[in-house]
Amino acid sequence: MYGPRHLYSRHIHERELRFLALVLLTGCVIALQLGEGLRLAGLQGAGWRAIDLPALERRIDVGNLSEHEAVWYHEATRQETHATGAEQRP
Amino acid sequence: MTREPDRSSRQPERRRVLALLGGLGTLGLLLPWLRTSAPARPVQREISLHEADFYRPHDLAG
Amino acid sequence: MTAVTCELCPRGCVIPEGAAGDCRIRVNLGGRLRATTYGRPSAVHIDPMEKKPLYHFLPGAPVFSIATAGCNLHCLNCQNWQLSQRGGEEMEEIYRLDPPELVRAAREEGCRSIAYTYSDPIVFYEYVYDTAELAHAQRLANCFITAAYINREPLRKLCGVIDAVNADLKAFDDGFYRRVNGATLKPVLDALVTMREEGVWLEVTNLLIPTLNDDPAMIRRLARWVHDELGPGTPLHFSRFQPLYRMRNLPPTPVETLDLARREAKDVGMEHVYVGNVLGHEGNSTYCPRDGTLLIGRVGFMITHYALTPDGRCPSCNERIPGVWRSAELFGEQP
């Protein structure tokens, strides 16, 4: 009953389409995740690092770290910001 | 030709058991991964000057 | 969304809000750059001065040594990576030691000097500067142990409050700096010259890593540069590499390599060449460059023999040995 002819002539069912869509969606999510990782890694080479900001802020709040203002810095010029990708939020 | 026995009445039940097993298996796989991929937040210890032992041997260079 | 540009070291990080500079501890919060480890060191120890290593600066003195997290270099062979390659929020241990408490603690422990060391103290510049100023007011000396990857202007200002520096000159090769340390050579050489110009007591350390920077020709070039630019009296330490962190594939430096380096440096006219991290080596000790008298004998960090006159001269030929031998040379006699 299940001869080859029968197999080839099968239509793609709706649930197979759904499964295909799910596979494609998963692929996209993985690609986006990898892309974001690469983007961050690339930017970090340009002179800044993404950090665990909530952890830092919590430690500043309880006094385990400090928010003493540094010396030797200036507000970045538009050119500097653009050249290093610092206009993007980490 | 012998006829296949009709098992259709038991199929929904099996499907539920399989779904449950599958779900548990997936969770079992994901849970340890979720735990290790959470950002590292080591316990922080504030050392007071009274308890500090400045002569404690250490292997820091410099 | 205000980004800021840090002017402290040659990296010149441009840091967006909510992110840190390359050294991990200078963070842009609300458009202002914050020194997040100010007053919050993660390593505090009392070491002998010889451990820094400073061999011609207050020999045998205990030195109150501190470091916070963070570093602006990323050496593959870092020995202190648990401290230097992490941000403040990643540290397990923290001391609350703002500059006044730090100076008080050092005095209470009987230390006459403070060392900013272990990681690179350049990155916690503000903490160093404020503490060093207070320390000077209380007749405590300040020692800065660094890789000297810093811009000229901040360094000049810092030199006003620092008494002694041990600077790492990692190789006389820009390619080595780029590959192994994630930095460049030229700013380091400029910084060493600036320190010399500013009159800070300066010793130089070169860690020899097998196959990477132990070429005799390179060692000779390095020694000649130190001789010509910093002076033949500058103590030069050749230190033994230990396989650590991301460079466990290489063996420790053979003692013969260190001996060879010492000979090369002496050949170009360096007067005080030392061998570090080799217990009991004759290169641990100080000899008179004129008549070879043993002046300070050392085994490891321990002084086993001391023959210098109180004003730092050889007892047999009266040759003046460069260095700071008593704290009175820094602050005058105690009133």
Ligand code: SF4
């Ligand atoms: S000190 Fe730190 S933030 Fe400043 S330029 Fe150097 S690495 Fe970047």
